[in-house]
Amino acid sequence: MTRATTVRAVLAAAVLLVSALITLTMSPRLGLDLQGGTRMVLQATDSATTKADRESTDRTLEVLRRRIDSLGVAEPTLTRSGEDRIIVELPDVQDPRKAAEVIGRTAQLSFHAVQGPGTEQKQGKAAGLTLPDEEGRPLALGPARLTGAGVKDAGASFDAQQGAGWTVALDFHKGAGRDWTRLTGQAACHPAQDERRRVAIVLDDQVISSPQVAPSVGCNVGLPSGSTQITGSFGADEARDLALLIKGGALPLPVEIVEQRTVGPTLGAAAIDASARAALIGAAATALFITFVYRLFGALAAVALAAYGVVSYAALVALGVTLTLPGLAGFVLAIGMAVDANVLVFERAREEYAERSGRSLRSAMTAGFRNAWSAVADSNVTTLIAAGLLFFLGSGPVKGFGVTLAIGVLASMFSALVIARALTEIASRSRFVGDYRGVNGIARPGRVRTWLARRDPQLFRSPRRWLLISTALITVAVLGIVVRGVNLGVEFTGGRLVEYSTSRPVDVETARTVLAAAGFGDAEVTTAGAGDLSVRTGDLDNHEEHALRAVLAEEGGQTTKVRDELIGPSLGDELRRNALIALAVAVLVQLAYLAVRFRWTFALASVAALVHDVVLLVGAFAWLGRTVDGIFLAALLTVIGYSVNDSVVVFDRVRELWAKARRESVTTIANRAVLQTVPRTVNTGMGALFILAALAVLGGDSLADFALALLIGICVGTYSSVLTAVPVALTLERSSKTPPPARKRAPGRTSGAGAKRRDPRDNGARV
Numbered sequence: 017m018t019r020a021t022t023v024r025a026v027l028a029a030a031v032l033l034v035s036a037l038i039t040l041t042m043s044p045r046l047g048l049d050l051q052g053g054t055r056m057v058l059q060a061t062d063s064a065t066t067k068a069d070r071e072s073t074d075r076t077l078e079v080l081r082r083r084i085d086s087l088g089v090a091e092p093t094l095t096r097s098g099e100d101r102i103i104v105e106l107p108d109v110q111d112p113r114k115a116a117e118v119i120g121r122t123a124q125l126s127f128h129a130v131q132g133p134g135t136e137q138k139q140g141k142a143a144g145l146t147l148p149d150e151e152g153r154p155l156a157l158g159p160a161r162l163t164g165a166g167v168k169d170a171g172a173s174f175d176a177q178q179g180a181g182w183t184v185a186l187d188f189h190k191g192a193g194r195d196w197t198r199l200t201g202q203a204a205c206h207p208a209q210d211e212r213r214r215v216a217i218v219l220d221d222q223v224i225s226s227p228q229v230a231p232s233v234g235c236n237v238g239l240p241s242g243s244t245q246i247t248g249s250f251g252a253d254e255a256r257d258l259a260l261l262i263k264g265g266a267l268p269l270p271v272e273i274v275e276q277r278t279v280g281p282t283l284g285a286a287a288i289d290a291s292a293r294a295a296l297i298g299a300a301a302t303a304l305f306i307t308f309v310y311r312l313f314g315a316l317a318a319v320a321l322a323a324y325g326v327v328s329y330a331a332l333v334a335l336g337v338t339l340t341l342p343g344l345a346g347f348v349l350a351i352g353m354a355v356d357a358n359v360l361v362f363e364r365a366r367e368e369y370a371e372r373s374g375r376s377l378r379s380a381m382t383a384g385f386r387n388a389w390s391a392v393a394d395s396n397v398t399t400l401i402a403a404g405l406l407f408f409l410g411s412g413p414v415k416g417f418g419v420t421l422a423i424g425v426l427a428s429m430f431s432a433l434v435i436a437r438a439l440t441e442i443a444s445r446s447r448f449v450g451d452y453r454g455v456n457g458i459a460r461p462g463r464v465r466t467w468l469a470r471r472d473p474q475l476f477r478s479p480r481r482w483l484l485i486s487t488a489l490i491t492v493a494v495l496g497i498v499v500r501g502v503n504l505g506v507e508f509t510g511g512r513l514v515e516y517s518t519s520r521p522v523d524v525e526t527a528r529t530v531l532a533a534a535g536f537g538d539a540e541v542t543t544a545g546a547g548d549l550s551v552r553t554g555d556l557d558n559h560e561e562h563a564l565r566a567v568l569a570e571e572g573g574q575t576t577k578v579r580d581e582l583i584g585p586s587l588g589d590e591l592r593r594n595a596l597i598a599l600a601v602a603v604l605v606q607l608a609y610l611a612v613r614f615r616w617t618f619a620l621a622s623v624a625a626l627v628h629d630v631v632l633l634v635g636a637f638a639w640l641g642r643t644v645d646g647i648f649l650a651a652l653l654t655v656i657g658y659s660v661n662d663s664v665v666v667f668d669r670v671r672e673l674w675a676k677a678r679r680e681s682v683t684t685i686a687n688r689a690v691l692q693t694v695p696r697t698v699n700t701g702m703g704a705l706f707i708l709a710a711l712a713v714l715g716g717d718s719l720a721d722f723a724l725a726l727l728i729g730i731c732v733g734t735y736s737s738v739l740t741a742v743p744v745a746l747t748l749e750r751s752s753k754t755p756p757p758a759r760k761r762a763p764g765r766t767s768g769a770g771a772k773r774r775d776p777r778d779n780g781a782r783v
Contacts, residue, residue: 018441021438021441021442024434024435024437024438024441025438025442027434028323028434028435028438031327031430031434032323032326032327032435034330035326035327035329035330035331036326036330038330038333038334039326039329039330039333042333042334043333044329044332044333044339045333045336045337045338045339046338046339047338047339047340047341047343047416048105048106048107048277048279049277049279049287049340049341050279050285050287050288050339050340050341050344051107051108052107052108052110052279052280053105053106053107053108053109053110053278053279054105054106054109054110054112054276054277054278055103055104055105055106055275055276055277055278056103056104056105056106056112056116056273056275056276057097057101057102057103057104057273057274057275057276057587058080058101058102058103058104058271058272058273058274059100059101059271059272059273059274059584059586059587060072060073060076060100060101060102060269060270060271061100061269061270061271061272062269063268063269063270066268066269068099068100068269069099069100070096070099072268072269073096073099073100073101073102073269074096075268076102076268076269076271077094077095077096077102079268080094080102080104080271081094084104084106091107092104092105092106092107093105101274102271109278110278110280110577111562112276112278112558112580113558113559113562116273116276116558125163125164125167125217125218125219126160126161126162126163126164126217126218127160127161127162127163127196127199127215127216127217127218128145128157128158128159128160128161128215128216128217128218129157129158129161129199129202129203129212129215129216130155130156130157130158130203130211130212130213130214130215130216130226131156131157131158131212132155132156132211132212133153133154133155133156133211134146134147134154134155134156134157135154135156145157145159147216147218147221147222147223148223149216149223149226150223150224150225150226155211155214155216155223155226157216157218160218161195161198161199162188162192162195162196162199166188166189166191166192166193166195166196167186167187167188167189167192168187168188168189168192169186169187170184170185170186170187170258170259171184171185171259172184172250172252172255172256172258172259173185174252175245181250182250182251182252182254182255183245183246183250183255184245184246184250184255184258184259185244185245185246186244186245186246187244188244193240196238196239196244197237197238197239197240198238199215199238200215200229200233200238200239201233201234201235201236201237201238201239202236202238203215203229204229204233204234204235204236204237204238205235205236208228208231209228213228213229214226214227214228214229215227215229217246219258224246224258225246227246246258272584273582273584274583274584274586274587275582275583275584275587276580276581276582277579277580277581277582278577278579278580278581279578279579279580280576280577280578280579287341287344287719288344290714290719291344291345291348291711291719293710293714294348294707294710294711294713294714294719295325295347295348295351295707295710297710297714298348298351298706298707298708298709298710298711299321299322299325299351299707301706301710302318302321302351302355302702302703302706302707303315303318303321303322305699305702305703305706306318306321306355306358306359306699306703309457309462309699310362310457310458311454311455311456311457312443312449312455312456312457313362313440313443313456313457313458314362314457316436316439316440316443317355317358317362317432317436319435319439320358320431320432320435320436320439321351321354321355321358321431323431323435324351324354324427324428324430324431324435325351327427327430327431328347328350328423328424328427328428329347331423331426331427332347332420332423335423337416337419337420337423338416339416339420340416340417341719342414342416342417342420342647342650342722343416343417343419343420344420345417345711345719345722345723346416346417346420346421346424346650346654347420347424348707348711349421349424349654349704349707349708349711349726350420350421350424350425350427350428351424351707354424354427354428354431354432355699355700355703356392356395356428356661356700356703357388357392357396357428357429357431357432357433357436358432358436359696359699359700359703360388360391360392360665360696360700361381361384361385361388361392361432361436361437362384362457362458363384363388363462363465363693363695363696363699364383364384364385364387364388365380365381365383365384365385365458366380366384366458366460366461366462366465367384367692368380368383368384368387369458369459370461376444376450377444377449377450377456377458377459378441378444378445378450380458381440381441381444381458382441384458385433385437387672390668391664391665391668391669392429392432392433394613394664394668395660395661395662395664395665396425396428396429396661397609398606398609398657398660398661398664399421399425399654399657399658399661400422400425400426401602401605401606401609401657402421402602402653402654402656402657403418403419403421403422403425403657404418404422405418405598405601405602405605405653406418406421406598406649406650406653407419407422409594409595409597409598409601414646414647414649414650417650418650421654443456444456462695464694464695464698465692465695468691468694468695469691472691473691474687475687475690475691475738475739476683476686476687476690476742476743476746477683479683479742479743479746479747480743480747482739482740482743483740483743483744483747485739486628486736486739486740486743489628489632490628490631490632490635492635493631493632493634493635493636493638494631494635495635496635496636496638496639497634497635497638500638500639500641501638502634502637502638502644503637503638503641503642503643503644504592504643504644504645505643505644505645505646505648506552506581506582506583506588506645507581507583507588507591507645507646508588508591508592508595508644508645508646509583509588509592510554510583510584510585510586510587510588510589511552511553511554511555511556511582511583511585511588512552512553512554512555512556512561512580512581512582512583513550513551513552513579513580513581514550514551514552514561514564514565514577514579514580514581515548515549515550515551515577515578515579515580516548516549516551516565516568516572516575516576516577516578517548517575517576517578518548518549518568518569518571518572518573518574518575518576519572519573519574519575520571520572520573521572522549522568522571522572524541524542524543524549526571527541527549527551527568527571528541530567530568530570530571531551531564531567531568534563534564534567536553536564536567538553538554539551539552539553539564540552540553548578549568549572551564551568555585556582561580565577591646595646595649598649598653599630599652599653602626602653602656603623603626603627603656606622606623606626606656606660607619607620607622607623610622610623610660610664613664614664614667614668614671615671615752615754615757616752616754617745617748617749617752617754618663618667618670618671618745620744620745620748621663621667621740621741621742621744621745621748622659622660622663622664622667622737622741624740624741624744625659625663625733625736625737625740625741625744626656626659626660626663626736628732628736628740629655629656629659629729629732629733629736630652630655630656632728632732633651633652633655633725633728633729633732634652636728637725642721642724642725643721647721647722648721648722648725650722651721651722651725651726651729652725652729654726654729655725655726655729655730655732655733658704658729658730658733659729659732659733659736659737662697662733662734662737662738663736663737663741665693665696665697665737666689666690666693666697666737666738666741666742667689667741667745669689669692669693670682670685670686670689670742670745671757672689673685673688673689673692674756674757675756675757675758675759676759678755678756678759682746682749682756683746686742686745686746690738690742694738697734697737697738701730701731701734704726704730705727705730708723708726708727708730709723709727711723712724712727
């Protein structure tokens, strides 16, 4: 083996060993949509005294963390998003009502001196505040003497000896303790049963307790910190919640729930099982296909594909990436796309072997890797751009898909350029593999290539014909968008979408009737999967959702919530705006990259094909009545990357052939380039289609629309990269004055005045 092959083999073995160790010893971090639980996005808003900025939001987050820890939720996650949002993830929490009440309340706790019986006329005056006590009698209160921020600890306990029932004991910080002693000492100066001997404890402008200071407390002596109890008509839950709120402290900022997602654990487990089956079946079909097409080298690529799966999974686990449902689908999809680099190399190696008689299999493979590098790099960069846009402009699970896709792209390049290359270089040195053409799969041209070479179709004799077909397809898609309309999901419109599973079947019409009778007349009821019901409404809080579920339970028996999505209207507008920004940025960034790497005519043609694919995919979903949501956006940006990927491969070949034959017409060059790259396009597309078909059939309802969007997108993208992008480029080239691309000089060769003249007797051979 050469030194380079040895280095690649050692590096591949080391990475695989580490990846296998990580896979066996570490567990993946599952998102809530896979393990079940509730995810909330809280929007902090300005208060009268505090602006909602990064610092105050961080303080609010810490208060929320203490409250949620007191709830006893296992492994909760709280992170700040942007300047003024907080993301709360609560695993295994299926009913978020209590959590929402506890973490969302501002809990402005304050302690006031009672100035006597109050009247309604005094309320709101500068002298003080008038609020009803526990029994509804108005009390005139003085200004707040201390707040809940001074409370060090609070605990609920049952006082059986004194017969006071459930009480909340308070312990103050040192400075606040002195204020408490002073407050109770001043109240103790008034006679027993006098209203002024009471101290009012106010929570969110409600008097929760106004106890009398005990007769044993002397005037100006007061109660020491640690011996204070709040008494009242508390139940056990009320006392515990009050203690939790007081102990958690007051929120520096008011917060509002703008997004809430709840997923049942059974749905997540079913999605994992379905995705695993789809991955195994799709990967097996892809491996068999490339083995059939490329024989031994295809089998080696299948081995590298399995290694890619291990390396990619280990990278996800080691980096602590949260694996979401779209991310899981992205991991499965990347398996099919990982074959692309191998197919590019093998097709270039076939060309090298066929064009130069007498060339060894090893040198053909080396040339294949060298010549395919440009197309591999460019096509993967465009996919990484799409993944980056998903991460920075997406939200929730879509971000996970972007991270997974990016890791998959990088791992696939390592698999193809290191692992697969090491295996094929070792195999190509074998005399047996080199001598038997039917074994190696490279020494013979493929059937598609042979058929195209024999027929030699002139595809671009009339480029406008293909442009008319593309225009007709776009017209049909636009008609679907205008006539049928785009069915935007709750994520883009705001509202609530809940899926229920009932023990007894309930038809849609019956569900609509009973919900309308119960006051939920705006509820849209549809079927979701195997007999489940999907209910979509406008503004619906957690208590109303609980009442809606109870209505369905009367008809369907035991009713279980499978999935719950709540998106506030302001967030829906923002997500819809971000989706449009993501599409616009994707188009502009791809245009800029392609303009740098290729001619401006090629860049515009690729972007035209990209826009063509976006319109057709949205139009197809409009005609089919499918939901356009964040998962669809992830599929759409992936299709953009795939479409540009295909166009890059075609135009890379056009550039290469045109540089070698600058006097030939660009139409002839383009036709030849397309015919040479069609085998790669077909074989790569087949690998992705196997995976997507498995996801569509086995992935369940959660992944059906995602797989369908990618299936349509890949078919449309394959068509447009050849029969839309190339005709557009040929049309633009007619008015372009840019000269043909220059031919790359061979390494180590000079030309011009400085070139060394070779002795005519020297044939160039060296030993």
